[in-house]
Every structure is written in C-alpha cells, then in structure tokens.
Amino acid sequence: MDKYSKEKEIVCDAGRQLMERGLVEGTWGNCSLRIDGHLMAVTPSGRRYEDMTPNDIVVMDYHTLEVLGDIKPSSEKKVHAELYRTRKEVNAVIHTHQPHASTVAAARREVPPILDDQAQILGPSVRCADYALPNTKKLVKTTVKALKGRYAALMANHGAITLGRTMEEAIVAALVLEKACKAFIHAEFIGGAKGINKIEAWMMHKVYLFMYSRKKEGNK
Numbered sequence: 001m002d003k004y005s006k007e008k009e010i011v012c013d014a015g016r017q018l019m020e021r022g023l024v025e026g027t028w029g030n031c032s033l034r035i036d037g038h039l040m041a042v043t044p045s046g047r048r049y050e051d052m053t054p055n056d057i058v059v060m061d062y063h064t065l066e067v068l069g070d071i072k073p074s075s076e077k078k079v080h081a082e083l084y085r086t087r088k089e090v091n092a093v094i095h096t097h098q099p100h101a102s103t104v105a106a107a108r109r110e111v112p113p114i115l116d117d118q119a120q121i122l123g124p125s126v127r128c129a130d131y132a133l134p135n136t137k138k139l140v141k142t143t144v145k146a147l148k149g150r151y152a153a154l155m156a157n158h159g160a161i162t163l164g165r166t167m168e169e170a171i172v173a174a175l176v177l178e179k180a181c182k183a184f185i186h187a188e189f190i191g192g193a194k195g196i197n198k199i200e201a202w203m204m205h206k207v208y209l210f211m212y213s214r215k216k217e218g219n220k
C-alpha cells in the first residue's frame with residue numbers, strides 16, 4: 001500500500017469537494033496538504049477533478065521541489081511550497097478561480113472585514129496581491145506577502161488562495177471567502193460596504209484560532 005495514501009486521499013477528496021461546490025472548474029485551481037517537515041501532497045498538473053484519483057496526487061519535497069514519482073505536480077506548486085516553508089501553522093493550501101473572489105480580484109480591491117465569520121476565519125481583511133504572471137517568482141512573493149497574518153488572499157486578475165491548519169479549514173475558508181466577496185460586491189451597490197473595526201476583527205480572528213486550535217490532531 002502507498003505510504004502516503006491517506007494524504008493523497010484527503011487532497012483528492014478536497015479537489016472533488018471544491019468542484020462540487022463550484023469553486024474550481026475543469027483543470028483549474030489546485031490544493032495541497034503538508035505531510036511532514038519536508039513533504040507535501042499536491043494535485044497534478046492538467047488533470048480534471050472529475051477523473052482524479054488518489055493515485056494522481058503528487059508527493060514532493062517543499063524545500064527542494066523534488067518530485068516523488070513521475071506525475072507532474074500543479075504548475076503553482078512553488079506558491080504551496082513557499083507557504084509550507086514560511087507558515088508553520090498552515091497544513092493545507094487551496095488555490096481557486098472561484099467566481100466572486102475572482103470578480104473582486106479583477107477590481108484589485110481589498111475586502112474589509114464585513115462579516116463576522118469572514119473576520120473570524122480569514123482574518124482582519126482579505127488583501128489583493130499585486131499582479132504577477134502565473135508560475136513566476138513574483139507571483140510567489142506577492143501572494144505570500146498578501147497572506148501575512150491572514151488565511152485568505154486574492155490574486156490580482158487571477159483568483160484566490162486560502163489556508164487552513166487542516167484541509168477542512170482551508171475548504172471552509174474558500175467557501176467563506178466566496179460568500180464575503182459576494183456580500184462585498186452587493187453591499188458596494190447598495191450604499192457601500194461598511195467594515196467592522198479592524199482591531200475587533202483581528203481579535204475575533206485570534207479568538208477563533210485559539211478556540212478551534214487542533215494542536216493534537218496535526219495535519220489530518
């Protein structure tokens with residue numbers, strides 16, 4: 001039996017859930033899970049979520065980018081790798097082209113904390129990372145920077161990225177992000193979105209992280 005079958009299954013299942021909820025389509029978007037101090041499991045390049053099986057999930061070293069096996073990992077693997085290197089508390093990363101978040105990313109707007117659950121789960125705002133071409137060092141840099149102290153960020157003219165201490169948390173973050181971006185767009189139309197005080201939003205986020213910490217469970 002495959003040594004990493006459990007992790008591969010979690011990643012494959014996450015891809016399916018994201019597809020079923022309309023957050024990813026076709027071969028777009030990608031997700032990954034931290035396995036240990038060196039390895040991550042990540043979705044493959046150019047494979048449709050409908051047909052994906054755990055055997056298609058790629059295991060690779062996030063320090064050296066060395067791939068185990070011969071399936072090509074997602075082209076945005078470097079963003080995932082850099083997040084596992086720099087965010088010790090993060091064990092799951094999801095990148096989507098989800099519709100409402102992409103709309104806000106096209107306007108390059110920062111989403112203020114407009115809903116309580118958004119503030120709790122995602123942090124005191126959702127920044128929009130500066131534009132960078134896909135698969136470049138600049139994209140890695142701008143995305144990681146926009147995520148500082150946050151569990152979600154928009155990527156200018158591209159899509160969104162969410163984080164979690166577990167895969168389940170990263171999926172919930174993607175769903176809450178989509179809801180918040182939709183509310184933001186609509187609120188702007190009916191007089192303008194009014195944000196919660198940023199310090200209160202930050203405190204709500206900290207309380208959430210503390211209350212729902214899964215120290216014992218680790219990355220599963």
Ligand SMILES: [Zn+2]
Pocket residue numbers: 029095096097158159
């Ligand atoms: Zn993308």
